[in-house]
Amino acid sequence: MGLVEIESKEQFTTLTSAKDKLIALYFHTPWASPCIQMNKVVSTLADSAQNQSTGFISVNADKFPEISDLFDISAVPYFVLVKNGTILKELSGADPKELASALEQFGSAPAASSTATSAASEAAKEPTTPQKNAIESVQVPEKETPEQLNARLKKLTTAAPIMLFMKGTPSAPKCGFSRQLIAILREHQVRFGFFDILKDDTVRQGLKKFSDWPTFPQLYINGDFQGGLDIIKENLSDDDHYFENTVKQAASN
Numbered sequence: 439m440g441l442v443e444i445e446s447k448e449q450f451t452t453l454t455s456a457k458d459k460l461i462a463l464y465f466h467t468p469w470a471s472p473c474i475q476m477n478k479v480v481s482t483l484a485d486s487a488q489n490q491s492t493g494f495i496s497v498n499a500d501k502f503p504e505i506s507d508l509f510d511i512s513a514v515p516y517f518v519l520v521k522n523g524t525i526l527k528e529l530s531g532a533d534p535k536e537l538a539s540a541l542e543q544f545g546s547a548p549a550a551s552s553t554a555t556s557a558a559s560e561a562a563k564e565p566t567t568p569q570k571n572a573i574e575s576v577q578v579p580e581k582e583t584p585e586q587l588n589a590r591l592k593k594l595t596t597a598a599p600i601m602l603f604m605k606g607t608p609s610a611p612k613c614g615f616s617r618q619l620i621a622i623l624r625e626h627q628v629r630f631g632f633f634d635i636l637k638d639d640t641v642r643q644g645l646k647k648f649s650d651w652p653t654f655p656q657l658y659i660n661g662d663f664q665g666g667l668d669i670i671k672e673n674l675s676d677d678d679h680y681f682e683n684t685v686k687q688a689a690s691n
């Protein structure tokens with residue numbers, strides 16, 4: 439049936455009420471680069487023969503915050519697999535292989551074929567680490583020069599208006615400092631893109647020089663380095679509307 443873009447709350451309710459059918463919900467926003475890349479992957483998966491019995495539903499998280507809130511979505515892209523009103527699996531971030539294998543696991547199609555996985559890889563031009571490859575134009579040359587790395591870091595730090603470089607993912611942080619910053623962003627209902635620096639040591643080491651800051655998490659707003667956990671806490675204690683004010687201020691410069 440392909441990928442259906444939700445146009446109303448009623449349409450969402452109708453489509454997700456289907457009985458005994460696996461539903462793949464894809465939460466995205468138009469501005470997040472990882473989503474732009476994942477759009478192709480999700481369309482390819484939705485059209486593939488293996489997934490014909492699965493309903494693919496695309497939800498613009500900015501347009502339908504009330505639907506996003508139902509699933510506690512605070513970062514995109516985000517996938518939720520649902521059947522008979524039960525959440526079977528949630529995936530955060532742009533990892534085509536992870537998505538394809540979850541669909542294979544919970545879909546009714548025979549699990550023998552790996553076509554879904556290769557279709558996803560094809561659409562995403564062979565990704566190995568999710569966010570790195572999710573950023574379309576950020577190709578990683580075999581031997582990266584300092585200038586090329588710098589250009590890549592610039593693209594990554596501006597991939598979304600608010601970008602968090604963290605250890606692990608928002609749904610599975612791999613360190614308490616990153617976990618705390620995620621909790622703060624969620625508490626303030628901030629939408630953000632993220633990059634798991636544990637997946638790419640060049641980015642991990644490179645960002646320390648790029649921002650002249652030795653640790654993670656690192657938060658960027660419209661490409662400007664803000665600080666780590668302690669700085670963000672301080673900024674919030676000075677100004678409860680720190681996030682929205684900084685986004686606005688950076689956008690007007």
Ligand SMILES: N[C@@H](CCC(=O)N[C@@H](CS)C(=O)NCC(=O)O)C(=O)O
Nearest residue numbers: 613615652653654655666667668669
């Ligand atoms: N107080 C720091 C805590 C962050 C921190 O100390 N991070 C360490 C441990 S997770 C780190 O990133 N070390 C460098 C590395 O792991 O590459 C903050 O405000 O963000």
Ligand code: FES
Nearest residue numbers: 605612613614615
């Ligand atoms: S990974 Fe050890 S403190 Fe963050």
